[in-house]
Amino acid sequence: xxxxxxxxxxxxxxxxxxxxxxxxxxxxxxxxxxxxxxxxxxxxxxxxxxxxxxxxxxxxxxxxxxxxxxxxxxxxxxxxxxxxxxxxxxxxxxxxxxxxxxxxxxxxxxxxxxxxxxxxxxxxxxxxxxxxxxxxxxxxxxxxxxxxxxxxxxxxxxxxxxxxxxxxxxxxxxxxxxxxxxxxxxxxxxxxxxxxxxxxxxxxxxxxxxxxxxxxxxxxxxxxxxxxxxxxxxxxxxxxxxxxxxxxxxxxxxxxxxxxxxxxxxxxxxxxxxxxxxxxxx
Numbered sequence: 001x002x003x004x005x006x007x008x009x010x011x012x013x014x015x016x017x018x019x020x021x022x023x024x025x026x027x028x029x030x031x032x033x034x035x036x037x038x039x040x041x042x043x044x045x046x047x048x049x050x051x052x053x054x055x056x057x058x059x060x061x062x063x064x065x066x067x068x069x070x071x072x073x074x075x076x077x078x079x080x081x082x083x084x085x086x087x088x089x090x091x092x093x094x095x096x097x098x099x100x101x102x103x104x105x106x107x108x109x110x111x112x113x114x115x116x117x118x119x120x121x122x123x124x125x126x127x128x129x130x131x132x133x134x135x136x137x138x139x140x141x142x143x144x145x146x147x148x149x150x151x152x153x154x155x156x157x158x159x160x161x162x163x164x165x166x167x168x169x170x171x172x173x174x175x176x177x178x179x180x181x182x183x184x185x186x187x188x189x190x191x192x193x194x195x196x197x198x199x200x201x202x203x204x205x206x207x208x209x210x211x212x213x214x215x216x217x218x219x220x221x222x223x224x225x226x227x228x229x230x231x232x233x234x235x236x237x238x239x240x241x242x243x244x245x246x247x248x249x250x251x252x253x254x255x256x257x258x259x260x261x262x263x264x265x266x267x268x269x270x271x272x273x274x275x276x277x278x279x280x281x282x
């Protein structure tokens with residue numbers, strides 16, 4: 001009942017109902033633009049899809065998108081009418097659960113809910129023990145996943161680094177999954193580097209899930225997909241990877257990464273226009 005007891009009580013973890021930060025808290029919106037300005041950006045993105053379109057789609061993508069109502073022009077560019085884009089937006093899911101391997105880590109990303117996670121694909125790191133800058137390795141990725149697993153305000157683990165100690169790309173993709181899944185049961189984001197690797201990665205996930213049906217019910221890994229080469233070109237092989245992942249029930253994170261003044265317009269507003277257009281095409 002004395003001072004030592006009070007210090008011990010204060011040192012205990014907070015009860016769940018007392019924690020100030022929780023996964024999926026509702027947010028407000030940062031609004032640097034007016035509704036009129038937002039509409040200008042949206043309309044310009046739709047205009048870009050209707051008049052410029054995207055090139056370099058794989059044949060399978062051309063078939064899928066033209067069957068849905070897109071048109072292929074004489075220059076091989078797929079173009080999308082406003083009505084087609086808005087029909088697809090209307091038909092899209094307005095809520096989605098990203099599953100963890102444990103149900104307590106499921107993330108329902110509907111509405112204004114906010115979750116925090118890691119990101120990136122670093123190829124080097126600073127070794128805090130050896131005081132050196134070196135290539136990242138598979139064991140580093142595993143340790144990063146372990147850290148993310150223990151941090152309760154990190155809600156998902158997007159693979160943070162590339163295992164540079166694995167030279168074969170297929171082995172790298174499989175061991176990236178292995179290191180992430182060994183370190184955490186939170187939702188995982190990976191990146192599959194070649195379409196031919198998808199089947200082996202899915203086979204691993206089926207084994208870990210206890211079968212393809214279990215995986216289909218709760219896919220706990222999503223694929224971060226660089227599906228475009230800005231400006232306004234599909235990344236052909238990445239699109240084939242995306243198609244294979246979708247067929248196997250894997251959620252997709254579409255990544256458009258234009259660099260203002262280089263692979264997208266110099267102005268921030270027009271860079272956003274391009275990114276919106278590319279992601280809608282994805």
